[in-house]
Amino acid sequence: MGECELRAERLSFQCLFQQERSKDVEFEVGPPEGQAWRLTAHRRVLAACSPVLRAMVFGPLAHKRGSTIEIRDIEPRAFDCLLRYAYGHPPQFQTLSTALSTLHVAHKYLCPGLEWECAAFLNEQVQTRPDCALEVFQATSFYCQMKEVLEPTAPPAEDLEADETEGSRLMDSPRRRSLMATAGDGGRRSNSDWNVAMGEASTRLRHNCLQTIDQHANDVLALEQLEDLDLESLLAVISRDSFAVTSEVSLFNAVERWAECECKRRKLPHAAEHLQEAFGGSAVICSGKVARLLLLSPQEFAEGPVRSPLLTAEEQKTMLVRLVGNNPWTQDAAVLKPLDYIEWEQLARPRVPCSPNYLPIKTHQYPGSCEGSPCKSSKSKCWRWWWPCRRNKQKPTKEAKKKRQQQDKQPKSEKPICCSKTCDYFIILIACLFD
CATH class of the missing domain: 3.30.710.10 (Potassium Channel Kv1.1; Chain A)
Structure with missing residues (x-):
């Protein structure tokens, strides 16, 4: 069935x-x-x-x-x-x-x-x-x-x-x-x-949720519901290219706010190592899935992420040197140890806003067709309400349309009058009865 x-x-x-x-x-x-x-x-x-x-x-x-x-x-x-x-x-x-x-x-x-x-x-x-x-x-x-x-x-x-x-x-x-x-x-x-x-x-x-989140990326960062997400859902939201926030600093601040709430949920003290542990360590924070820090200017990076406990001192210096470049005042650039877990390409990858692409979600039970439902067979006859539906009526054929047009063009004097025919039949019936 x-x-x-x-x-x-x-x-x-x-x-x-x-x-x-x-x-x-x-x-x-x-x-x-x-x-x-x-x-x-x-x-x-x-x-x-x-x-x-x-x-x-x-x-x-x-x-x-x-x-x-x-x-x-x-x-x-x-x-x-x-x-x-x-x-x-x-x-x-x-x-x-x-x-x-x-x-x-x-x-x-x-x-x-x-x-x-x-x-x-x-x-x-x-x-x-x-x-x-x-x-x-x-x-x-x-x-x-x-x-x-x-x-x-x-x-x-x-x-x-x-x-x-x-x-x-x-x-x-x-x-x-x-x-x-x-x-x-x-x-x-x-x-x-x-x-x-x-x-x-x-x-x-779930796909449609992401479309709405992308269209309101800046507003999403200020919502309390963002702090209630688990780590996997949070990374699924903020790591996408279409999550086009206007400032990576505001995203990084929202992420730090989430880490503080996660420590409270785990009943851990507010310390730098616990905040980093909430995200799975430095490998996740510096992978570009959290915030793309190389899109910031040196001044923005110095005023924001440098002061954050999510980054270690070595990570802060390495990224700052990468942002500034080979300027004369960065004398300790050659002394810094290379950090292999930092994804430089992903940290510098720009975000691209996209137009929403919502998938249709239709109910197919009251009343219905099988469009969008598990039953996609064109041969299966769908149940419909007991009253007649105009869409179910067959369209008139070309011959019926031509016949209807000819009847409309026919003058009124030549058209048969139902009332006169009825009277004629009624008179014939009475004549037969009294004959």
């Missing part, structure tokens, strides 16, 4: 979302200190939505019927969005934190469609707000690093047994049985179903 047919099947579950009486599984989601939510669902709907949920409710280690499944490591509102998606309703995002939490849930339970819904909402926020771009860039770093498709860690689920509950009778239909059979084998499906494009939306979203 294709992705579009699965989507149409999921949308057919909408009428069951509010039927509390027929639901046969109960969840308690969130921290136990009075903030947990009670959420209910149908087991078969969950099995059709996610292979992980299928293993939870039908696998060998599934909870007994009537017991409550406790989930403590997920935000209740995010899990509620997952259930709404399972029943064919669009998830409701009001804040950035809810969308990010739901994105985590989508990856945890292997729901590519829900990931695209979250990415579409976040993409709208990212393209206009650089602070959101930094936060989303940090949050999606883990999902984009996954090279292999994750599989459910639960044991393979057995074949579904016929249930006698009211909920199972509501769910019992030939198409739903075929869906359950397709979703079998412990949630392991072909690449065109569960696992396809898992992480593709997050990769596109």
Whole structure:
């Protein structure tokens, strides 16, 4: 069964979302200190939505019927969005934190469609707000690093047994049985179903975050969200040629501010060796990934980086000599030891501003075509809403257009009048009755 047919099947579950009486599984989601939510669902709907949920409710280690499944490591509102998606309703995002939490849930339970819904909402926020771009860039770093498709860690689920509950009778239909059979084998499906494009939306979203960050490079340096990035994400942002800041001194100051916050997070004293250790040592600082110091003038370098604890005394002297050149007052140039780990070409490489190139992130579930979705087959028939769509109508042929034009050019006296013909037929009918 294709992705579009699965989507149409999921949308057919909408009428069951509010039927509390027929639901046969109960969840308690969130921290136990009075903030947990009670959420209910149908087991078969969950099995059709996610292979992980299928293993939870039908696998060998599934909870007994009537017991409550406790989930403590997920935000209740995010899990509620997952259930709404399972029943064919669009998830409701009001804040950035809810969308990010739901994105985590989508990856945890292997729901590519829900990931695209979250990415579409976040993409709208990212393209206009650089602070959101930094936060989303940090949050999606883990999902984009996954090279292999994750599989459910639960044991393979057995074949579904016929249930006698009211909920199972509501769910019992030939198409739903075929869906359950397709979703079998412990949630392991072909690449065109569960696992396809898992992480593709997050990769596109991460790319769009970098586009926004590049366009607001100077504003990004002053944001507090920059201090919350991990080292890998920070280097991914500031080491690119398109991160065209107006001054490398402001970038170096922002980097030093990040190092101070990192020492506080590691509970280390504010010392030069700990600040350098936060960046991975002098090899990283002098590699050109942090700040391209050779783009500075000697005066700018002397007023800024020379006073920074991120550079050692030898590095400061070596770079200053390199900036000044063979001037007479640099008598100690020949005495300095060569530092092999300094990347001189990268430190002098200029930054080039580029125009943004945003990748499209479209939802493909409500209502839809398969454009931008995992189902890219042109032969597969996409589900659409029940009301007729004008775009689905066939375009008139050339012969029909010519016939219509000839009728329009025909004078009114020669055109047949429907009303007169109706009266003639009515008179003939009465004459026949009274004859």
